[in-house]
Amino acid sequence: MPGGRPRAFDAEAALDRALEVFWRQGYEGTSLADLTAAMEINRPSLYAAFGNKEQLFHKVLDRYFTSPGAFASEALEAPTAQGVVEHLILGAVELTTGPQSPRGCLSVNSVHACGPDSEPIRREVIARRMAGEAALRRRFEQAADLPVGTDPRVLAQLVYTVTDGIAVQAASGCTREQLREVADLALRTLFHSPG
Template sequence: MPGGRPRAFDPDTALDQALDVFWRNGFEGTSMAELTAAMGINKPSLYAAFGNKEELFTKALARYLDGPGAYATAALDADTGRDVVERLIHGAVELTAGAATPPGCLCVKTVQATGPDAHAAHRDAVAVRKAGEAALRRRLEQATDLPARHDPATLAALIHTISDGIAVQAAAGRSRAELRSIADSALHGILDHRA
């Protein structure tokens, strides 16, 4: 006798839908009703497949990092420090203001707008951000083509600060073209050896 009824939904598609809702609304701005409606499942099915809201968010965050946010890890493999910096800052524009993605950044929204009931989501988002900045610092320590005035740790923090600002501006409605221009100005200031 079979061991139970098969799921009537595709877990990967449902997780993508949950990611979209969390990305648009942030963790606290997302209700279980919105999640179940977007995912096309009821609460018992959601709990059985993904756990509670915090566990679902953790899975959606991993999906975000391996999917739309993967540009950041890929940028670290660029041949030069200059290329790493350019790919990260331009990638932030594409991620947060692209036509195919919700405006803003899932991690930035989660870090900015979480109260006591969202401690786990906040902790996860902060951990992701710290790990990303540490990886960038290590990569910049290997770069030989960046202006000598840049300390790798400070430069890594600066790049993350610029990327965060881009995400906030995208969420506030600034256009991709405007953000691209802002990114280019920031890159000029960072990468110009004469500055």
């Protein structure tokens, strides 16, 4: 006897549409009605394919960090610490101001707009951020080109502070050109390059 009826929708495309809604509105600002409308499915199909809203958000986070946000893990492969930082900061500008994506950053938007009922989501996003920062610190610990006296832990925290700030500014309406100027100044300052 054949298995259940095949899904009448493209689960990957629906997940991409859910990502866009969460990115634009944050976790707490997104309702199930918003999701089902954007994903073009009904609630039973959403639950069957993705679980509840929280489970769907976890899948969206995985998608975000391996697709539009993949530049962050790719940056760790740069041959120098300076290259890593450039890739991260310039990547943050591109991600948060891209013409095909919502302004700002999914994880930053979701952490800052979570009430008590969404605390598990907030903790999950913070844990992913901390894991990324720890990976960046480890990469800096291996770097031969850090400026003398630079603490890899503090530099990793500074870079994440800059990229999060870029996301907040992008969500507030700063243009790509404005944020590119900020990024260029940050990079010159960090690595003492002449302007």
